[in-house]
Amino acid sequence: MMMRKKNSIRWVTAALAMILMAGCSVGGTGGSGSGNADPGKETITFWMKKQMFEEQNQMIQERAKQFGEEHDVNVNVEFIAYEDFYPKWSAAIESGTTPDVSFFGYQEVGQFYAKDVLEDVTDVVDRVENTNGEIQDSLKTSVTFEDKLYGVPFWTESTALYYRKDMLQAAGYSEPPGTWEEFREMAKALTDSSKGIYGAGLGYGKGNSDAEWLTRAIIWSYGGSLDTEDGKSVAVKSPETLQAIQLIRDIFIEDKVTPPSSIGWDDSGNNKSYLSGQSAMIFNVGSLAATIKNDNPELYENTGIAMLPAGPKGAVVPGISNNLGIFKTSPNKELAKSFIEYMTDKTWYGQWVQNGAPLTGPIYTDLAKESVWQEEKNKGFVDSIAHFAFLGYPGEYNPKAGEIYNLRYVNDVFQKMLLDSGFTAQQAVDDLQSKIEAVYAK
Numbered sequence: 001m002m003m004r005k006k007n008s009i010r011w012v013t014a015a016l017a018m019i020l021m022a023g024c025s026v027g028g029t030g031g032s033g034s035g036n037a038d039p040g041k042e043t044i045t046f047w048m049k050k051q052m053f054e055e056q057n058q059m060i061q062e063r064a065k066q067f068g069e070e071h072d073v074n075v076n077v078e079f080i081a082y083e084d085f086y087p088k089w090s091a092a093i094e095s096g097t098t099p100d101v102s103f104f105g106y107q108e109v110g111q112f113y114a115k116d117v118l119e120d121v122t123d124v125v126d127r128v129e130n131t132n133g134e135i136q137d138s139l140k141t142s143v144t145f146e147d148k149l150y151g152v153p154f155w156t157e158s159t160a161l162y163y164r165k166d167m168l169q170a171a172g173y174s175e176p177p178g179t180w181e182e183f184r185e186m187a188k189a190l191t192d193s194s195k196g197i198y199g200a201g202l203g204y205g206k207g208n209s210d211a212e213w214l215t216r217a218i219i220w221s222y223g224g225s226l227d228t229e230d231g232k233s234v235a236v237k238s239p240e241t242l243q244a245i246q247l248i249r250d251i252f253i254e255d256k257v258t259p260p261s262s263i264g265w266d267d268s269g270n271n272k273s274y275l276s277g278q279s280a281m282i283f284n285v286g287s288l289a290a291t292i293k294n295d296n297p298e299l300y301e302n303t304g305i306a307m308l309p310a311g312p313k314g315a316v317v318p319g320i321s322n323n324l325g326i327f328k329t330s331p332n333k334e335l336a337k338s339f340i341e342y343m344t345d346k347t348w349y350g351q352w353v354q355n356g357a358p359l360t361g362p363i364y365t366d367l368a369k370e371s372v373w374q375e376e377k378n379k380g381f382v383d384s385i386a387h388f389a390f391l392g393y394p395g396e397y398n399p400k401a402g403e404i405y406n407l408r409y410v411n412d413v414f415q416k417m418l419l420d421s422g423f424t425a426q427q428a429v430d431d432l433q434s435k436i437e438a439v440y441a442k
Helices: 012-017 054-071 082-095 106-114 122-132 137-141 165-170 180-190 209-221 239-254 260-264 269-275 286-295 297-301 333-343 346-354 376-387 399-407 409-419 425-440
Strands: 043-049 074-080 101-105 152-157 160-164 198-200 279-284 303-306 320-325
Touching: 043 054, 043 082, 043 333, 054 074, 054 333, 054 346, 074 082, 082 101, 082 106, 101 106, 101 333, 106 320, 106 399, 122 152, 122 333, 122 346, 137 152, 137 376, 160 165, 160 286, 160 376, 165 180, 165 303, 180 198, 180 239, 180 279, 209 239, 209 279, 209 409, 239 409, 239 425, 260 269, 260 409, 269 279, 269 286, 286 297, 286 303, 286 376, 297 303, 303 376, 399 425, 409 425
Parallel strands: 043 074, 043 101, 198 279
Antiparallel strands: 101 320, 152 320, 160 279, 160 303
């Protein structure tokens, strides 16, 4: 499923193959190389995550050029693949050559806040909302620490349920599952192993980020946790977490509704399984919908997309929050703040985010209500935003929560449980509690 991740065969593979666009000056001169910047003008630098849709990258470039012309400054835009950001950030912080404005995932906002290298941008968010309307609360929460915001939400990505309409109809269902228990029952009805068809396209592999996120979604929706409420006391051991883990174990071991190879899947596993017709239901972000629409229009028409099923505590969706922020070492803080306000102007921004639908979701509450986002294939993604939760849930994000995610403890423990029928759900809870406690004890 999920977060930044999440960016596997869906679009990261393509992005890795592209040449990094860097050092592209779009200042008042309108040139397309860093040598075209006017040395007599002030220059700001913007590091932006390269988007899947090239039209969005072009719009960013053109908008930055407009800002430069209107403010009589040079704007240097660098488009960077996500996986290349961290070493660039680290080197820039070490050398004191940070950009004026940068993209940040909410994890990085939390990590850099802890290092005390980010500027408080609460005033920017206030002005953006006063001008354009409310930013969805869940997005602000993910970058808020001690009642101050250290990132300005810029776009979001959501995970949703993909399902084959024809398979559901053949099994007697007219609607997708609304709860995880319904998902389990429908997966059993949809599975015909003699034909190589399985109801639940879920997988666990060593590096599978989809599995890490989906497991959290299920546990959170049952009221369980893989972190803490206070940043100190690990709260994995609970009846709610046990109930969620037992559900997942039963789907794999008792029901046998997942493809036999799924315990070894990487992030591309569920994509391939759905595209081949092996799995009737999977979980993914919006890039898969864009891929299917372009490559297999017939399958696209036969695909339904809905919000994640709910647990006893309702639907909880692992959020992907993408933000703009300012380093404390920025030499042009006020100009950087003006630039962020310019890039979040709703008139321009509404078209930019629409050009990335359904992968790129809007930050503004009222934009999510516009007709394009109410279309069948898009609605499930924007409806998810109000149900976002983030690493560290039910507490706020903290660097140790990110470390636990990166260590892939969930995948390791679940692989062990699913490969060893004698390893119980309670043992999985105990093992996770022990591993996560060790991280927080450092």
